[in-house]
Amino acid sequence: MHINGNVADLILAQLAEWGVERIYGVLGDAIFPLLDAVTRQDRIKFIAVTREVHAAFMAAYEARLTGRLAVCAAGAGPGAVSLLNGLADAFMDGSPVLAITGQVELKKIGAGAKQYFDQQALFNIFAAQTNIAVKPGSVLSMLVAATRTAKLNNSAAHISVPKDVFAEAASIETVPVSFVEINTTPFVSGSLDNLLKVVQGAQRPLIIAGRTAKTVKDYVVKLVDQLGAGLIVAREANGKIAGRHELNLGGIGKAYLPPVLHEADCIIIIGAASYEREFIPQDTKVIQINDRFENIYQNTVESISGDTGLLLENLLQRLEGHSFNRDWLEEIKGLVQSRRQELAAESVNNTRPISPLKLMTVLNDIIPGEAIIALDIGEFTHWFNLGFQGGQQEILLSGRWRSIGCGLPAAIGAKFARPEEPVIAIAGDGGFITSMSELLTCVRYSLDICVIIVKNHVYSIEKNKMLAEGLIPFGHELTVPDFVQYAKSCGASGYRIEDPADIQNTMRTALNLGKPALVEVICAEN
Template sequence: MNVAEVLVEVLADAGVQRIYGVPGDAVNGVLDAIRRQDRLEFVQVRHEEAGAFAASAEAKLTGLPAACIGTAGPGAIHLLNGLYDARADHAPVIAITGQVSRANLGTDAHQEIDLDALFQGVEVYGQTVVHPEQMPDVAIRACRAAQARRGVARITIPEDIVSESVPGGEQRSSSAIEVGEQTAAAEQLARAAKCIADSQRPTIMVERGARACVDDVVALAQRIGTPIVRSLQAEDVLPDSHELSMGGHGLLGTTASVHAMEHCDLLLLAGTDFPYREFYPDGGPAAIQIDHDPERLGRRFPIDVGLLGHVGPAVRGLLERVPERGERTFLEGCQKSKAHWEKLRGMLEHADHSPIHPQHLARRVGELADPQSIFVCDTGAVTAWVARHMPVTPPQRFTLSGNLASMGFGLPGAIGAALSHPGRPVVALVGDGGLSMLPSDLLTAVRHELPITLIVFNNGKLGLIQMEQEVEGFPENETALQAFDFVNFALSCGARGRRVDDHEWLDEALREALVQDGPFLLDVRVNPDEITLPPRIQASQAFGFGLAKLKEFFAQFGS
């Protein structure tokens, strides 16, 4: 077996099912090895960044390793943004990159880039193969590192080594890693149980790490009478309709979640690495954190007890140690705050007039979507409307570019979701700004006849950026977007499409779009003047916004 064949065999044994990428001279040998086997699929995309985004989305949704490939020089460089998305959200992705021939390394040859230096900040493991004898060891280590450390592993192969024979390469491979649950120490569980017993106003915050054991988390919350808040990335972990759920937290969260966090005297962080320090509670409440990665314990917020292990065993251990609490005053206060928030939210969501309110659009998408839908959200104002107003109910799934928050993720992420979950409808929620960054891979969706519905929240501008400018006191500047005919673009790609700008036709258009078995783009012209307000408005933000509006007013007169 040659280097490329061994690489493909190791990837397939590790659980990789497809590689997203663009052909190129330095990786043609790898693509030929893929062509000559039937365990691994190559998915041609129109831009390597889209391929990396698709791999990242697949890995986030499945928990299994996914892969992408780029040729030497620009092909490898184009992977970077999608790989940083995988790094930021702890997704196991293996990146294969081509490289100039070994004789040309260090000579400033055509398309030569120092890829070891380029990928240093994004990878948990990276290696350039310069001898056939390094295989399959390098490939095995890369696969294991990506899975064990939940991150990006890179293998770079110079073009002159791809077809060289590997001595004994067929004798060693790598099976997929089965990671067992790690249980926190009994002494630490006892300390955590005492903290809970001593508290009066506990709050639990969950993220993706609690997905597999959310029933246990709910049981603990019911026993101690505590509200549950979640991060945006946990949109599909616990539905907002649950009586204990206060909804999302952070800039795009709810007033109820802010209330639960600001007034708690104990914060239990369950499987979350929530990065926004300004949205943690002031006043120093006691804190317990459950995480299987020791590096994450206490790095965002000071903790009193760190439970090193997976969330499920830790929560079940606490359930055995914590007595039932009859006191529900704090929980009831949070539920009143939630009821007030839902009343306000309902007024925005049920606005039945034109121009179409994005809050209403988000609500109706969630209500009309198939119960098996996978939602993929882009970054921008659309994230705010979806986070607050679109209901997601398990077994529905949800993903986005979380910690990196990169625009352009929506369509490629939907491709990764659809290919890794055949038979399930995928709904991509995108803004006109995000979609126009990487629109060409609609051709990829058409080529594979993927059941992807693109809902475009078209407000004609970079709405979230405008809000960020204005709360800082700057007048709106360069956020308006030139109009683009998304529907005709979709038709030219071979997809179906429709535009709607009248509230009267919205439900009919959504029903048509959401039942298609192939790519369908629905361009919805939403009210461009809707404001994406944070759940808690600071005086400085209000002052900055007012100042910006004054500047915008006087700018009309050239002043």
């Protein structure tokens, strides 16, 4: 497609040609020409949000959910700096995101102009590639390189465009999508033979289903059955992996560590499980199967990377006739049954304030199987990990960067990407206050998102960590508003739950409203 316009027109046309449907961002004078160009076309929408950091989170989680390139934009100076926290999430957790920032005019670069700083020096920390466009003729090749880098590395890439370069004339053919499509081959690194020997020699195996495992869940379940292995579901795979399987121990973490974790003689990690690996005993043999060599952990005794589905299929074929330890199988089954009985007992716990574990167990029966659940960062995630067994839900959370306040922006990115699916954000009160302004974005764009707030007036994780380290907790107490009134002032619906008996009905009402809703749940501190 031939473009006659300016550089901003070219950027939008090219991104649209590659399948980009929206850009998340905040208006800034350095990107005035880009916003002006948005009004001259209808293929890409500009999603105006309240803060640049949230725009980057939205792009990061849209990309993580879809696997496609997502884009965010900001002005120069403080706007560009504000993007960085959200972009770091994409960089650390492997989401293909392109960040476009405005820059001061070319003649002002390095001349002490307001809002000027060396963007490449800063973005180089959290972008696989960063460049600045100084001539219109270089923009297209720079855009291709940045996009290919983001997609090839499942990472963040960044380009700076000075305000006057945005506005310069451009007459050029766009580049077809084939130039930026990354067709990975089933390249294998590692030895399946060596890995097979370790697996066959294991008498007490456990399997941790990580992020990649979501895409090959049927193979994962077959491997669990073939090995008689206990299944641990990583946070990012929760909901997608055999929630009701008889060998599914669920998630692990500070709220729950099954004794078999220390009894296992081999732990097989499928995909990435950055949180769960912290709890693996150091003397246990660990093997890993992953789609990318760079995501293989250093402490593995054997590992293999490549097309995970093909690798698991091959492994299963070679394990045919494998006999497993029946005593280990029965021990796993007993633990699973015991845990389910404990959760069933918790589901009828009617103490007040509400137990956060009670809340999570009740959500099992309320949240639709096709829903997308975006989790913020906070102590509630431990209880979610313990109590939510799920069906086929998609769980979005920050695996390595773990920035507080990411939950609601992640839900917004998910809702734009999959508007037909139910989307729920769960956050603690401490996390929600850092991104609560984006409830206005939900209202502005009529996004049917339900926000569940676990309210206990405290940063519980930090308090408990300080206590564990023998320190006197300080700075952990929260002053938070009436979230119900806040929601209503934004134009959303607001509900408060104080009685455990009200959880079911109130949650169902909020989830079925067809408009933005917020549910404040008054919970016990621990």
